[in-house]
Amino acid sequence: YTTQMSSVKSLNLSEPVEWFPTARALPRKVIMHVGPTNSGKTYNALQRLMTAKTGCYAGPLRLLAREVYERHQSQGIRCNLVTGEEVIEDIDQNGNSASITACTVEMVSTTKPLDVVVIDEIQLISDEKRGWAWTNAYLGVQANEIHLCGEASAVPLIKKLSEMVGDEFEVREYQRLNPLVVQKNSLKGELEKIQAGDCIVAFSRKELFDLKAMIEERNGLKCAIIYGSLPPESRAKQAQDFNNPDNDIKVLVASDAIGMGLNLSIKRVIFSKADKFDGFGQVPLAFPFVKQIGGRAGRYKTSTMGQSNNNPDAFLDADNQVLPQTDSPGSVTTLWSDDLEYVREAMASPIVNIKRAGLYPMDEHIITFSNEFPEGTSTRQILIAMGQAAKLSETFFLCNFESLLNIATVLDMIPTLTLSDKLKLLKAPVKEKISLCFQMFAKLASIVANGQIVNLTEIKGIDLSLLKLSGQRLGMDELNRLEVLHSNISLFLWTSYRFPVNLIDRIGAMELKVLCEQKIDEALAQTRNEREQMSKLRQEK
Incomplete structure (x- = not known):
């Protein structure tokens, strides 16, 4: 392998601006909307998209893409939805697809001419894993007008990129619609001080459920719960209940x-601690991270307040008048006094500009590079060599290959997979820390390699029995299994869009996915009811 590497040429990735020649030939105008959370920056960009004849919204999450899709539909504007796991094409009676699309950033088209494109959370262009998607979207979209929404930390880098590609560049700055303050005191460890409208932030699933149980028992306040392994749809349901x-x-x-x-609609953000486990040990929360989470405070509304249809960042009083900014302030504090000064310092810290944009080689780069290796060289070896041989300019970095290497290891165990199929599968959304998800991925890849035709229910080992439970208690064990099941169904759907001949009955899989989400909601509700019953028993005793 070392001998192979010594004869491999370098991989020139130093000019990504030239990867999209059609976009380079266009006179593009870039408008960057920057400001903190709750400043209305994305709202203003979307207002422009709604007036465009053709356009696209590209966001970091399918929740955001669906929200934009539904906002267009609710206002009578035809819109498509395109994410890795779901495609809804709005086709009229003449068979014409809608000219506006809401999508996740990885799915944005770089081959279709458009009037307006909105790219959300542009600061994620520096993300170690997914930054390449924002880089490709910005460099590649064939749009006359590009609206970039995000933090001020991205302005210098985007300005530099715009100069490299010759785009006209404009910055529009926004301020918070309401004030945000760090409180003078912490809760001093007293959960009894938690009030309606509070959001307490913790960094482990176990701690979240423990906090939820204690707050419901001590305060009599019911809690919604949101964490990373919950399906996006379940997170949205919990948010809706809380709002x-x-x-x-x-x-x-x-x-x-x-x-x-x-x-x-959070009134106050409370940090349960000022550090988190990073996979190796406890580390302090990064200042930008604290500012991002803390900035979620300040959109609290009561039963006498409504939300503006024109601007979701504004609230209305009982007479349908927009409330002044000072009527819905946000605040930040900590559970423990020892953490308060750190959070105060973080919230007041200056903006730290991002320096570089992420890259991922185009398929043609990987194919050309792999041709320099002897037949039978593993995909994992080729990826490692590619990371070592890549030549980049100081403006760009190669996105983290670690997750790709783990996926490549699985693919290398299936010798009949073609390189073309491997390149599609390398970007699969596999939950790396869950062995059952890797097992599901291996089964899907084998189905593709063997040319089989199957639906979701025909795949051995996928546990659908939980979806048949009726009238039975769903505890933490069932919740864990449902979350894994949902991840595997989502993985099936993602793969089915890339290999529709092999993985069939997508409608049936979508129905099972919705049923799984309903069961997860049931499990979360039953967890709450369990706590209530335990509390009543203690009181009776």
Whole structure:
């Protein structure tokens, strides 16, 4: 292998701006909307998209893509939805598809001429794993007008990129629609001080459920719960329950999954601690991370307040008048006093500009590079060599290959897979820490390699029995299994869009996915009811 590497030429990735020659020939105008959370920047960009003849919204999460899709549909504007796991094409009576599309950033088209494109959360262009998708979207879209929404930290880098490609560049700055303050005191460890509208943030699933149980028992306030392994649809349902001022759910217990993708009516954000486990040990929360999560505070509404249809960042009083900014302030604090000064310092910290944009080689780069290796060289070896041989300019970096290497290891165990199929499968959304998800992925790849034709229910080992339970209690064990099942169904759907001949009955799989989400919601509700019953028993005793 070392001998092979020594004879391999370098992989020139130093000019990604030239990967999209059609876009380079266009006179593009770039408008960058920058500001903190709750400043209305994305709203203003979307208003422009709604007036375009042709256009696209590209966001980091399918929740956001669906929200934009539904917002267009609700206002009578035809719109398609395209994510890795779901495609809804709005086709009229003449067979014409809608000219506006809401999609996840990986799915944005770089071959279709458009009037307006909105790319959300542009600062994620520097993300170690997914930054390449924002780079490709920005460099590649064939749009006359590009609206980039995100943090001010991305302005210098995007300005530099716009100069490299010759785009006209404009920055529009936004301020928060309401004030945000760090409170003078922490809760001093007293969960009894938690109030309606609070969101307490923790960083492990176990701690989240423990906090939820204690708050419901001590305060009598019911809690919604949001964390990363919950399906996006279940997260949205929990957020909806919490946001509804007429609901009896008054507190949100959440992980950093609330950082983006959900509209949340939070009055106060409470950090349970100022450090988190990074896979190796406890590390302090990064300042930008604290600012992002803390910035979610300040959109709290009561039962006498409505939400503006024109601007989701504004609230209305009982007379349908937009409330002044100072009427819905947000606040941040900590559960423990020892963490408060750190959070205060983080919230006041200056903006740290991002320096580089992520890259991932185009398929043609990988194919050409792999041709320099002897037949039988593993995909994993080729990827490792590619990472070592890549030549980049100082403006770009190669996105983290670690997850790709794990997936490549699985693919290398299936010798009949073609390189073309492997390149499609390398980007599969496999939950790396869950062995059952890797097993499911291996089965799907084998089905493709063997030319089989199967539906979801015909795949051995996938546990659908939980979906048949009726009237039975769903505890934590069932919740864990349902979350894994949902991940595997989503993985089937993702793969089915890339290999529709092999993986069939997508409609049936979607129905099972919805049923799984309903069961997860049931399990979360039963967890709440269990806590209530335990509390009543203690009181009776």
